Amino acid sequence: MIRLALLVVMFAPILGVRGAGAAGDSVASTFVRGAGPAGDLIASTGGPAVMLAQQPPPQQQDEFIPIDELPAQDQLPAAPLLVAAYSFVVLALFAYVVSVGRRLGRVQQEMERLESDLKRGGRT
C-alpha cells in the first residue's frame, strides 16, 4: 500500500496534476493519506512539488575560469593528439611504401626466376 502511495505521488504530475495548489494536488494527497502513517508523512510534506522544491538549485556561474586554471583532470592537452595524428600519417605512408616495395620486389624476383627457368628449358 505504501508503495502504491509512493507511485501515485511520483506519477501525480503525469496523471493530470499540474503543480502545487492545483486540484490534482488534493487528489494525490487523498491517495497518499489512505496509505497509512507513511502516506500521511509524504502528504504532509506537500507532495511532489515540495519534494522538487527541496532539491538544491543548480549552481549559477558567477565567474569565468581561464582554461589553464582548470583542474588537471579537466584539461585536455593538444600536443599528444597532434603528435598522434602526425605520427599516424608518417607510419601509414611508410608502411604502405614498404608494402608496395616488397610486393614489387617479390614479383620482380619471380619474373627473374621464371625467365632463367625458361632460358634453361630452352637450352636443354
Place this chain on the structure above:
Amino acid sequence: MKKWFMPAVIVCGLMFAIAPVLIAGAPYESTMGLVQKIFYVHLPSAWTFLLAAIICGVASVRYLFGGAARQDRLAWAAAELVVLFGAITLVTGPLWARKAWGVWWQWDVRLTASLMGWMVAVAYLMLRRYGGPGSDKLAAGLALFGMANVPFIYISVNYWRTIHPTTNVVPTLPTSFGVPLWFSAVSFLLLFVLLLRVRVRLEEQRAKLDAMYLSMDA
C-alpha cells in the same frame, strides 16, 4: 619507370621536408589553438581520398564499358590509395575533433558518408583478393558507388546540420593559414601520383608474370 619519376620523388621528398617548417610557422587558430595544426594533414589527405575515389570510379566505368585491362589496373591501384588516404583522414579527424568538439566522432552526414566511402574501397579490395573469377567486374560496379558518394561527402556540410566547417572556410583562409595548407595539399597530391604510378607498375608486372606463366603452359 618513366623518366619523370625519380625527379618527382626528389621534389616530393623535399616538399615533405619543408611542409613541417611551414606548418610550425603558421599562426595558432584563435579557438582551437595548437590542435588545429592537424588541419594541414587532415584536409589534404581528405582531398586525396576523394580524388582517389573519383579516379577509381572513372577507371572502373571505362573498364566496364571499354574492357581495357589498363583501366582495371588503374582502378585497383586507386582503390588501395582510397583506403590509405581514407584511413589517414578518418584517424586524424577524430584526433582533432576530440579537442575541438569534445567528442571523437559524430554521426553527421560527412563523417558517415566518408566512413561508407572508405568501407566501399575496403570491400573493393576484398572482392579483388578473395572474389575469384569475375570479381573484377563486380568490383568495378562497387567502385561506381564509391565515386557516387564523393559529391555527398563534399557538399553535405552545406546542406545538413553538422559541426563540420562548411566548404566556404578554405577559400576565405588568410594567407598565413593558406600557404601551409596549399603547400601540404600539393605535397600530398604529388605523393598520390607517385604512389599511384608505383602501384600501377606492380599490377603491370603481375600481368606480365601471368602472361609468362600462360606462355609456359601453352
